[in-house]
Amino acid sequence: MAQIFHHSTNLISRLSIYGGVFIIAALGAALYGIELSPWYTDQHVAQQQPVPFSHKHHAGELGIDCRYCHTSVEKSSFAGLPPTQTCMTCHSRIWTNASMLEPVRASYRDDKSLAWTRVNAVPDFVYFDHSIHVSKGVGCTTCHGPIAEMPLTWRAGTLYMQWCLECHREPEKYVRPKSEVFNPYYEPPKNQLELGRRLVKEYKIQSLQNCSTCHR
Amino acid sequence: MDPEGSPNIAGAGEAPVLEPGHTLATVTDKISSIVLGRGTTKGWMIGFAIALALLMMFNIAVTYLLIKGVGIWGINIPIGWGFAIVNFVWWIGIGHAGTLISAILLLLHQKWRTSINRFAEAMTLFAVACAGTFPLLHMGRPWLFFWLMPYPNPMWMWPQFRSPLVWDVFAVSTYATVSLLFWFVGLIPDLATLRDRARNRATKIVYGILAMGWRGSAVHWTRYEVASLLLAGLATPLVVSVHTVVSWDFAVAIVPGWHTTIFPPYFVAGAIYSGFAMVMTLAIPIRKFYHLEDMVTMRHLDNMAKVMLATGMIVAYGYMMETFMAFYGGDPFDRYLVVNRMTGQYAVVYWSLIACNIIIPQAMWSRKVRASVPALFAISLVVNTGMWLERFVIVVISLTRDFVPSIWHTYYPTKWDWMTYIGTFGLFFTLFLLFVRFLPMISIVEMRSLVRETDEKPE
Numbered sequence: 058m059a060q061i062f063h064h065s066t067n068l069i070s071r072l073s074i075y076g077g078v079f080i081i082a083a084l085g086a087a088l089y090g091i092e093l094s095p096w097y098t099d100q101h102v103a104q105q106q107p108v109p110f111s112h113k114h115h116a117g118e119l120g121i122d123c124r125y126c127h128t129s130v131e132k133s134s135f136a137g138l139p140p141t142q143t144c145m146t147c148h149s150r151i152w153t154n155a156s157m158l159e160p161v162r163a164s165y166r167d168d169k170s171l172a173w174t175r176v177n178a179v180p181d182f183v184y185f186d187h188s189i190h191v192s193k194g195v196g197c198t199t200c201h202g203p204i205a206e207m208p209l210t211w212r213a214g215t216l217y218m219q220w221c222l223e224c225h226r227e228p229e230k231y232v233r234p235k236s237e238v239f240n241p242y243y244e245p246p247k248n249q250l251e252l253g254r255r256l257v258k259e260y261k262i263q264s265l266q267n268c269s270t271c272h273r
Numbered sequence: 274m275d276p277e278g279s280p281n282i283a284g285a286g287e288a289p290v291l292e293p294g295h296t297l298a299t300v301t302d303k304i305s306s307i308v309l310g311r312g313t314t315k316g317w318m319i320g321f322a323i324a325l326a327l328l329m330m331f332n333i334a335v336t337y338l339l340i341k342g343v344g345i346w347g348i349n350i351p352i353g354w355g356f357a358i359v360n361f362v363w364w365i366g367i368g369h370a371g372t373l374i375s376a377i378l379l380l381l382h383q384k385w386r387t388s389i390n391r392f393a394e395a396m397t398l399f400a401v402a403c404a405g406t407f408p409l410l411h412m413g414r415p416w417l418f419f420w421l422m423p424y425p426n427p428m429w430m431w432p433q434f435r436s437p438l439v440w441d442v443f444a445v446s447t448y449a450t451v452s453l454l455f456w457f458v459g460l461i462p463d464l465a466t467l468r469d470r471a472r473n474r475a476t477k478i479v480y481g482i483l484a485m486g487w488r489g490s491a492v493h494w495t496r497y498e499v500a501s502l503l504l505a506g507l508a509t510p511l512v513v514s515v516h517t518v519v520s521w522d523f524a525v526a527i528v529p530g531w532h533t534t535i536f537p538p539y540f541v542a543g544a545i546y547s548g549f550a551m552v553m554t555l556a557i558p559i560r561k562f563y564h565l566e567d568m569v570t571m572r573h574l575d576n577m578a579k580v581m582l583a584t585g586m587i588v589a590y591g592y593m594m595e596t597f598m599a600f601y602g603g604d605p606f607d608r609y610l611v612v613n614r615m616t617g618q619y620a621v622v623y624w625s626l627i628a629c630n631i632i633i634p635q636a637m638w639s640r641k642v643r644a645s646v647p648a649l650f651a652i653s654l655v656v657n658t659g660m661w662l663e664r665f666v667i668v669v670i671s672l673t674r675d676f677v678p679s680i681w682h683t684y685y686p687t688k689w690d691w692m693t694y695i696g697t698f699g700l701f702f703t704l705f706l707l708f709v710r711f712l713p714m715i716s717i718v719e720m721r722s723l724v725r726e727t728d729e730k731p732e
Contacts, residue, residue, distance in 0.1 A: 061481045062481060070482075070486065089425065093427060218428040219426075219427045222429045
């Protein structure tokens with residue numbers, strides 16, 4: 058009886074059996090890689106804005122306090138985006154003719170808000186509150202990254218639940234003295250863990266991990 | 274080759290497991306010719322058309338479900354489970370007979386399993402496929418089904434390992450995997466037979482790939498035997514464990530009527546009961562249409578009837594104990610539930626269940642009934658219905674009467690519930706008819722070894 062398959066097909070069958078496991082594993086790893094990649098999460102991707110606002114210049118070089126613009130960060134769940142009037146407190150006097158700032162002046166003239174592109178946003182089923190974090194010693198840069206070095210703002214974290222839980226499980230690794238919360242250049246000290254443990258106790262940080270803490 | 278005459282049960286004690294007159298060659302000829310020789314018959318086409326139509330209905334029901342969500346079903350709090358879980362438990366239970374026949378009866382050297390194990394295992398696989406659709410669809414967002422699996426993820430979440438629903442995922446997926454492997458390993462030598470007997474090249478190639486290079490050498494046979502035994506050993510605990518875990522979905526909850534320790538053994542017995550009923554429902558028409566009365570003999574039907582009788586009694590004992598424990602335990606909610614089952618709005622369902630599962634099958638005590646093919650077929654259908662009703666009673670009645678009367682509710686299945694349920698028959702029979710058409714539905718290899726044994730000591 059003639060052979061149905063050529064001898065070489067043995068290789069294909071062996072490869073498909075032994076390789077199957079590895080191909081599936083590699084596929085899973087690739088999907089996981091994509092899920093964590095900046096392409097998917099927008100992490101470290103600077104967003105285009107109607108006006109190329111630079112945190113590097115304002116918060117870094119000029120040293121304007123975060124709360125000058127994000128006024129409600131200590132009292133509300135939302136840190137607050139400044140109205141055009143806030144921009145005009147300075148820009149009605151300096152750089153008044155800069156073409157780069159024309160959208161700001163137009164917004165002020167027409168009483169129409171600037172449509173900023175949201176950089177950090179959690180899904181609707183997550184109830185995040187800025188005020189509690191800020192008042193428990195979580196610094197702005199802990200989540201928002203080196204904001205004083207961002208010419209255009211980018212998302213510093215993935216905003217995945219994993220990223221939230223990293224801190225919620227071990228707050229002592231991230232917490233800082235309340236006086237340093239709004240310092241954009243704060244560097245954690247060498248004895249961060251020791252300090253962190255003390256601050257966790259002092260600020261009564263609860264390390265909440267119940268589903269209903271954030272998914273109400 | 275036709276049987277010489279219908280087997281005489283009443284006079285001659287036990288009927289043989291293979292009618293006399295078969296040689297190695299006739300067995301192979303007969304079984305392989307069903308696949309290769311006869312072509313697609315008109316009867317098969319009609320059956321397949323009906324099954325496919327039902328499958329299309331299933332697809333419509335599922336598509337609409339995916340568009341609209343589970344609100345199209347009759348479920349609403351407090352009856353969150355309804356048909357989806359009734360059907361899941363029912364289908365998964367049916368599968369158990371296949372595993373019992375192929376694994377436990379193999380290890381116990383029960384010769385009579387030989388001719389029914391192949392299609393019983395196929396039945397298991399297809400029943401598990403039907404069962405699996407329900408919990409997936411019931412999740413509401415089936416496309417996120419992989420959240421049930423523990424895998425590294427950026428949510429840093431694991432499934433809730435304390436929940437029996439997660440144990441269920443593992444139990445059922447293990448079951449499906451082992452059953453598939455067991456079935457496929459058993460098929461390999463037969464696929465090689467089909468490859469060798471096939472007349473056109475395409476058929477040869479397809480069966481050739483599936484036969485995985487089987488040449489029937491001594492080494493192949495040794496490995497085949499070892500693999501079969503290992504898989505049988507793996508499958509054996511699954512017969513008991515899978516439906517035990519399914520019963521925990523209920524027993525671990527505190528709902529009256531669910532929270533009982535008798536659930537695991539009584540679910541397993543019920544599963545085997547309904548499974549054998551389904552094997553009978555399938556075997557009787559198959560042996561008629563394909564003239565396999567000489568291979569699936571009256572001995573098989575008789576034995577299956579006896580297994581059903583035994584497991585049916587265990588199930589009856591389970592019902593008795595549920596009622597007794599409600600009374601003896603003294604919990605007012607449990608007591609109310611039992612009274613409500615018997616006299617409440619679903620009393621008809623409960624009493625039909627008692628009639629179908631306990632009273633009518635008692636007819637199988639009679640040798641005459643066990644020798645009557647139509648009677649056995651009718652009883653098998655009755656038991657299948659009864660076991661479905663049992664799951665309805667357990668799932669629905671308990672949920673309609675929770676602890677707080679203000680949330681009491683009535684459950685009515687909607688047309689979408691029915692379409693999905695009946696649609697799974699389409700899925701099941703489509704797969705089954707394809708199996709009957711393209712694979713040897715009786716194990717040629719095992720039947721040949723049976724020929725040798727029946728030759729040695731003729732009975």
